[in-house]
Amino acid sequence: MTTLAAHVPAGRYGFRHVVRMEWIKLRSLRSTWWTLVLTVAGAIGVGVAVGINTRNAAGDLTNNALAGIIPALLLTSVLGVLTMTSEYSSGMIRSTLAAAPRRPLLLAAKAAVFGAVALVVGEAASLIAFLAGGAALRRGIAAPTLGEPGVLRAVLLSGASFCLVGLLGLGIGAIVRHSAAAIAVVVGGLYVAPAAVGGVSHGAAAYLPIFIIANSLSSTKPDACAPGGPCPHFLSAWTGLGALALYAVVALALGGWLLVRRDA
Amino acid sequence: MIEIRDLTKRYGPTVAVDALSFDVRPGMVTGFLGANGSGKSTTMRLILGLDAPDAGQARVGGRRFGDLRWPLREAGALLEARAFHPGRSARDHLAALAASNDIARRRVGEVLDLVGLASAARRRAGTFSLGMAQRLGLAAALLGDPPVLLLDEPVNGLDPAGIHWIRELLRSLAAEGRTVFVSSHLIGEIALMAEHLVVIGQGRLLADTSVADLSAGAPSLEAAFLDLTGASAEYRAGWPPATARKEGS
Numbered sequence: 001m002t003t004l005a006a007h008v009p010a011g012r013y014g015f016r017h018v019v020r021m022e023w024i025k026l027r028s029l030r031s032t033w034w035t036l037v038l039t040v041a042g043a044i045g046v047g048v049a050v051g052i053n054t055r056n057a058a059g060d061l062t063n064n065a066l067a068g069i070i071p072a073l074l075l076t077s078v079l080g081v082l083t084m085t086s087e088y089s090s091g092m093i094r095s096t097l098a099a100a101p102r103r104p105l106l107l108a109a110k111a112a113v114f115g116a117v118a119l120v121v122g123e124a125a126s127l128i129a130f131l132a133g134g135a136a137l138r139r140g141i142a143a144p145t146l147g148e149p150g151v152l153r154a155v156l157l158s159g160a161s162f163c164l165v166g167l168l169g170l171g172i173g174a175i176v177r178h179s180a181a182a183i184a185v186v187v188g189g190l191y192v193a194p195a196a197v198g199g200v201s202h203g204a205a206a207y208l209p210i211f212i213i214a215n216s217l218s219s220t221k222p223d224a225c226a227p228g229g230p231c232p233h234f235l236s237a238w239t240g241l242g243a244l245a246l247y248a249v250v251a252l253a254l255g256g257w258l259l260v261r262r263d264a
Numbered sequence: 265m266i267e268i269r270d271l272t273k274r275y276g277p278t279v280a281v282d283a284l285s286f287d288v289r290p291g292m293v294t295g296f297l298g299a300n301g302s303g304k305s306t307t308m309r310l311i312l313g314l315d316a317p318d319a320g321q322a323r324v325g326g327r328r329f330g331d332l333r334w335p336l337r338e339a340g341a342l343l344e345a346r347a348f349h350p351g352r353s354a355r356d357h358l359a360a361l362a363a364s365n366d367i368a369r370r371r372v373g374e375v376l377d378l379v380g381l382a383s384a385a386r387r388r389a390g391t392f393s394l395g396m397a398q399r400l401g402l403a404a405a406l407l408g409d410p411p412v413l414l415l416d417e418p419v420n421g422l423d424p425a426g427i428h429w430i431r432e433l434l435r436s437l438a439a440e441g442r443t444v445f446v447s448s449h450l451i452g453e454i455a456l457m458a459e460h461l462v463v464i465g466q467g468r469l470l471a472d473t474s475v476a477d478l479s480a481g482a483p484s485l486e487a488a489f490l491d492l493t494g495a496s497a498e499y500r501a502g503w504p505p506a507t508a509r510k511e512g513s
Contacts, residue, residue, distance in 0.1 A: 012333040013365050021364035028356035029349065086349060094314060094347040095357075095404055098339075099364040101313050101330040263315040 018100045018109035026083065026113055036117075039075045039162070040125040043068035047129035051136030061144045062151050065133025066218040069158045070210055072125060076118055076162045077186045080169025083114050084255070085179040093264050103259045107174060111252055114170055115163050122162025130155045150220030150237075157217040157241055164244040165190070165209060171251025174259055206233050209244055216240030265290055265443055266311060266412060270320030273306055273467075280306040282467035283320065288445045290411070293438045295458030295475075296447035299493055303467035304447040305343070308416045312341055324412055336365040339412040340405030345397040345420060347404075350390025354381055354400050357389055358407060365408055375403040380429075394421030402430070412443040419453055431457045451489045455479075465493045 026032055046068025054064055087093040100106050130151075134143030146152045169186050176182035190209055198205040205211050215234040235243060266288035273281040281303045288294045298304045309315045311322040313329040321328060324339045332338045348357045358372040376382045379399040384392070389400060398421050405413055415434070419427045434457055438444040448454045454461065461478055463471040470492050471478060475485065482488035 008334050008337045009366070013335070017364050017366055021360045024356060024360035024363055025349070025352070028353065028360070029351050031351060090349045091344065091347040092349045094312075094343050095361060096364075097314055098312055098341045098343075098404075099336050099361045101332070101335055263309075 013100060015105060015109060015112075018105055019112055021096075021100065022109045022113040026117060031082075032079070035075050035079045036121050039072045039079075039121060040128065042075065043072040043125040043129040044132050046071060047133030048136040051133040052138070054137055054141060057141040060220055061134065061137070061141070062130065062148075062154050063214075063219045065130045065144070066126060066154065066158045067133075068129050069126060069161065069218055070213055073162060073165045073213070074187065074191065076122070076166045077169035077190060078183055080114060080118070080166035081173040081182045081186055082179060083110060084170050084173030085177055085182050088177045089179055097264050104256050107252065107256045107259055111167055111170055115167050118166035119160065119163035122166075123156065123159030125162065126155050126159035144220075148220070153237055154218050154220050157237055158213065160241065161213045161217055161244060164241075164248045165213075167248040168209070168244075168251050171248060171253075171255040174255025175251065203233060206235050207243060209247065212240040212244055217244075265325060266414075266445060267323045267326075268307070268311070268320070269322075271307065271310055271317050271322055272319040273303075273310055273315060274318050280467050281310065281317075284464065284467065284469055285320075286462050286469060286472045288443055288462070289460070290443040291438060291441050292459040293434050293444045293446060293457050294460045294462060295454035296445060296462050296464075297451060297454055297489065297493075298447075298449065298464040298470075300449055302465050302493075304449075304464065305416055306467075307464070308341070308343060308414055308447060311414060312339075312343070314343075334365050334408065336361060336367065336408030336410065338408070338410055339414065340408060340410040341414045341416075342398070342401040342405045342418055343416045345394055345401055347401060348389045348397075351388055353386050354389050354392075354403070355385040357400065358403060361404055362407055367408055371407060371409075375406050378406065379403045395423060395426055398422060399426075411441070413437060413445065415444070415446045417447055417449075419448065419450070427453070451486050455485050463489065463492055 047065045050064045050067045054061065087096060096106065097103070137143050144151050146155065172186050173182045176185055194205065194208045194210045197208060198211070206215070212235060216237050217240050219234075219237070234240075268284055268286050271281055271284040272279070284303075284307060296304055296307070306315065310317050311324065311329060324332065329335065329339065354376065355372060358375065359369065362369060362372055373382070373385075376385050379402050381396065381399050381403060384396060389397070392400065398418060402415070402418065405415065413434075418430055418434075422430060434444050434446060446454065446458065455475060458475060460474055461471065462469070478488050478492075479485040482491065
C-alpha cells in the first residue's frame with residue numbers, strides 16, 4: 001500500500017473562490033441572459049409607451065419614463081429566487097455544498113454575484129428607459145435632463161432597486177427553497193399585497209417595496225402633493241432606499257440562518 | 265481515511281442511522297452494503313455534511329467535512345446522479361466547481377477525457393442519459409484529484425462496459441493509496457471490486473470485514489450477505505420466504 005503525497009495547497013478556499021464559482025454558474029445558463037435582456041427591454045418599452053402617450057408637460061416626466069421599472073422588477077425578483085431554488089430543484093446543491101460546505105460563505109457569494117449583475121443591468125435599464133422615454137415625448141414637451149433637480153437621483157436609485165429587489169428574491173428563495181412557492185411569495189408580496197394594503201392604509205402602503213420604488217425612488221419630488229389632490233405620505237428617496245435594503249438584508253439573514261440549520 | 269464514530273441520525277420517529285462506528289482505510293476499495301432503506305445514502309450525506317447528525321461525528325482525513333481546507337482536493341463525492349443544473353453544459357458545471365477550489369481549468373478537460381464525456385462537454389447536461397449523468401458525477405468527484413472518494417451507487421445506469429470500466433478505475437485509484445468507499449445494494453457487483461466490506465441494516469453496523477472473511481463458511485458471498493441482512497431487511501417480499509430464499513440463492 002502506498003500513501004498519497006499531500007498535494008493540497010496552503011490556505012483555504014474562500015469568498016473569492018466561491019464568487020468565481022457562482023459567477024460561472026450564473027453566466028453559463030442561457031435563461032439568465034434571456035431574463036436580463038427581457039428585463040431591460042421591458043423597462044425601455046414601457047418608458048417609451050408612456051412617453052408617447054404623455055400629454056401633461058407639468059407632470060413628473062422622469063417618473064413617467066421610469067414607469068417600466070416595476071414590471072421589469074418582476075423578472076429580476078424571479079431570477080433572484082431561481083438563483084437559489086434551482087440549486088434544490090436540480091440537485092445541484094449537493095455538488096455545490098460538496099465543493100464549498102461553508103453555507104454562509106456560499107450565500108454571501110451568491111448575493112455578491114447576483115447583486116452586482118442585477119445592479120449593472122438595473123442601472124442600464126433605468127438610464128436607457130429614462131433617455132428613451134424622454135426621446136419618445138411628443139413635440140412641445142421638453143424631455144427631462146439628468147441635470148435637473150432630483151432626476152439623476154431618481155434614475156440611479158431606480159437602477160439600484162433591481163439589485164435590492166433581486167436580493168430580496170434570493171433571500172426568499174433561500175428561505176422557501178421550492179421554486180413555485182418562493183415565486184408565489186415574492187410576486188404575491190411585491191405585486192398583490194400592495195393592492196390590499198394600499199386600499200386599507202396609506203400610511204402602511206408607503207413602506208411597501210412597490211410604492212417605495214414608484215413614489216420614492218423613481219420620483220424627482222417624492223414629498224410633493226398631487227396638485228389639487230390628496231397629500232399622501234411617501235418616504236423620501238433615501239429613506240425608501242434604506243427600507244428596501246433592510247428588507248433584502250432581513251430576507252438574506254433569515255435565509256442564511258435557515259441554510260445553516262437545515263439539512264440540504 | 266474516513267472515521268465514523270457513534271453516528272446517529274433521526275428523521276422524526278425514524279432512526280435512519282443508529283450509533284454507527286467504523287473506519288474506511290486507504291489503499292483499498294471498501295464496499296458499503298445494505299438493503300434499500302438501510303441508511304447507506306444517509307450515512308454518505310452525513311459524511312459530506314449535507315445533513316447534520318443528531319449524535320456522533322464523521323471525519324474525512326481527520327477533519328469534519330465542513331472544516332476541510334480545500335474540500336474537492338481532499339474528498340470527492342458522487343451522490344445520487346444528477347447533482348447538476350440541467351441547463352448548464354458538463355464543461356461549465358465542472359468549471360464552476362473547479363473555480364470554487366482554485367483547481368486549474370485544464371483539469372476540467374482531463375476529467376472529461378477520463379470519464380469519456382469529452383465529446384459531450386458542450387451539451388446541456390439535462391440531455392444526458394443516466395449513464396452519462398453518472399460519468400459527469402464521477403468527473404466532479406475526481407476533479408480535485410482527491411485522496412478520498414465517496415461514491416453512492418456509482419454503477420447505476422451504466423452499461424456492462426461502463427460497469428467494467430468503473431470497477432477497474434476504482435481499483436486502480438485505490439491501488440494508488442486512495443480511500444475508496446463505494447455503496448451498493450448489489451453484493452455481486454461489490455464483490456468484484458472491493459477488498460473490504462461494511463454492511464449495515466436498519467442503520468446499524470452488521471459487519472466490518474474483509475470480503476474473504478465474510479464469504480468463508482458460507483456457500484457463497486451472496487448467501488452470507490443475505491444471512492447477515494435477512495434479520496434486518498426493511499422491505500421484504502412475502503415470497504419466497506426468507507429461509508427458502510437463503511438456500512435458493
